[in-house]
Amino acid sequence: METKIEIGVWRIRRYEERKNMNADFRIDGKVIETKRLILRSFKQTDLEDFYEYASVEGVGEMAGWKHHENIAESQSIMNSFISEDKVFAICLKKNNKVIGTVGIEKYGLEDALTEFKDYYGRELGYVLSKDYWGKGIMPEAVKTVIDYLFNVKNLDFLTCGYYDFNIQSKRVQEKCGFKPYRKLVIETKIGTQEQSILNLLINPKKKIEFIFSHPETLIWKEIIKYESRKLDDDTVKSLIELSKQWQEEDCSYGMIVNTKDNLRKPLYVAVEKDKIIGYIFGHYYKLENKTSYIEVGSNCFMIDEIYVIPSYRSKGVGKELFKLMENEIKESCDYITLSTSTKDYKKILHFYVDELDMNFHSAFLIKDL
Numbered sequence: 001m002e003t004k005i006e007i008g009v010w011r012i013r014r015y016e017e018r019k020n021m022n023a024d025f026r027i028d029g030k031v032i033e034t035k036r037l038i039l040r041s042f043k044q045t046d047l048e049d050f051y052e053y054a055s056v057e058g059v060g061e062m063a064g065w066k067h068h069e070n071i072a073e074s075q076s077i078m079n080s081f082i083s084e085d086k087v088f089a090i091c092l093k094k095n096n097k098v099i100g101t102v103g104i105e106k107y108g109l110e111d112a113l114t115e116f117k118d119y120y121g122r123e124l125g126y127v128l129s130k131d132y133w134g135k136g137i138m139p140e141a142v143k144t145v146i147d148y149l150f151n152v153k154n155l156d157f158l159t160c161g162y163y164d165f166n167i168q169s170k171r172v173q174e175k176c177g178f179k180p181y182r183k184l185v186i187e188t189k190i191g192t193q194e195q196s197i198l199n200l201l202i203n204p205k206k207k208i209e210f211i212f213s214h215p216e217t218l219i220w221k222e223i224i225k226y227e228s229r230k231l232d233d234d235t236v237k238s239l240i241e242l243s244k245q246w247q248e249e250d251c252s253y254g255m256i257v258n259t260k261d262n263l264r265k266p267l268y269v270a271v272e273k274d275k276i277i278g279y280i281f282g283h284y285y286k287l288e289n290k291t292s293y294i295e296v297g298s299n300c301f302m303i304d305e306i307y308v309i310p311s312y313r314s315k316g317v318g319k320e321l322f323k324l325m326e327n328e329i330k331e332s333c334d335y336i337t338l339s340t341s342t343k344d345y346k347k348i349l350h351f352y353v354d355e356l357d358m359n360f361h362s363a364f365l366i367k368d369l
């Protein structure tokens with residue numbers, strides 16, 4: 001099975017198995033659990049569930065394959081899932097039903113796209129039963145797979161693509177942090193040619209700067225870098241300036257401009273062309289008094305401040321900063337905590353709870369009389 005991909009004047013064949021820079025990957029018995037889902041290898045007993053959603057018209061077609069005409073077709077594809085062992089079955093925890101897949105596929109452009117030649121990555125592909133669309137299930141599955149591939153398997157990058165018309169898949173990829181990378185014409189398995197976007201996600205723990213080839217199809221605009229910082233004089237000056245800006249914006253109650261003494265480590269910054277456009281810092285502490293939600297003696301990390309300048313908001317900068325910090329501190333902590341006095345509390349709760357998987361604990365309300 002192959003797919004032809006056109007990169008400008010290039011036409012490359014994508015074979016199922018290629019030999020070079022794709023990272024080796026097998027599920028190898030790994031089971032990943034999320035709030036609502038279990039991700040694991042396929043088993044022969046999954047056939048009926050698989051056929052049930054793969055035979056529905058308008059599901060596979062969004063991903064470039066035709067819905068299955070009969071159960072024998074599903075059987076043969078499921079056999080290849082089992083033997084290749086790179087496609088996770090997504091099971092609903094509550095009833096063990098298989099409702100979709102996340103495939104850790106091989107990206108097929110390494111001969112042409114030389115930027116990946118010294119790195120290891122894979123391409124993600126996914127499908128969900130139509131009955132479960134619109135409940136955030138795929139972002140939940142894909143985010144946890146990304147976490148596994150970056151933090152356990154130590155991959156450098158992931159790609160993931162969608163056909164231009166597939167807005168729902170575009171949203172899944174945005175929610176998972178992918179950024180537009182190339183505009184390509186892809187010849188699908190059903191023989192159509194589709195304008196497509198290939199997205200890229202670089203492991204935030206790694207300081208990779210790709211040297212991109214083929215500018216004619218490149219749409220990557222990631223010039224923002226994320227890094228940990230020492231509190232040197234220039235950084236302190238910039239952070240104090242940013243907190244002045246924050247105070248002037250008047251979007252939080254009781255915002256006081258920082259002094260050098262307030263600033264703490266660990267500190268992470270988002271930088272564009274040497275200018276800090278966002279930051280996050282906090283401190284470690286051990287819980288001394290009992291609370292209803294954390295045991296005494298737990299190791300915690302409190303986020304003191306997170307700020308992104310207004311013109312860079314809604315681009316995932318805050319999320320990247322949070323994730324970078326979370327990755328760095330999670331080995332030594334049981335909990336991340338923070339309290340917020342942001343005036344637009346609905347928006348900020350969406351950010352922390354929906355985007356960053358924090359749990360809401362309490363709120364202090366007040367009424368003017």
Ligand SMILES: CC(C)(COP(=O)(O)OP(=O)(O)OC[C@H]1O[C@@H](n2cnc3c(N)ncnc32)[C@H](O)[C@@H]1OP(=O)(O)O)[C@@H](O)C(=O)NCCC(=O)NCCS
Pocket residue numbers: 058059060062063126127128129132133134135136137138139161162163166167168169171172175
């Ligand atoms: C793409 C797909 C996996 C999305 O999974 P999901 O769990 O429904 O994802 P979400 O719940 O986050 O919804 C994503 C977007 O789908 C759209 N959506 C929501 N409910 C929907 C519904 N009932 N019908 C169609 N689209 C819907 C919305 O645009 C939503 O974005 P929003 O949350 O910003 O409003 C799923 O639609 C699917 O399996 N499609 C067919 C296969 C496919 O396209 N695979 C990807 C190939 S690149």
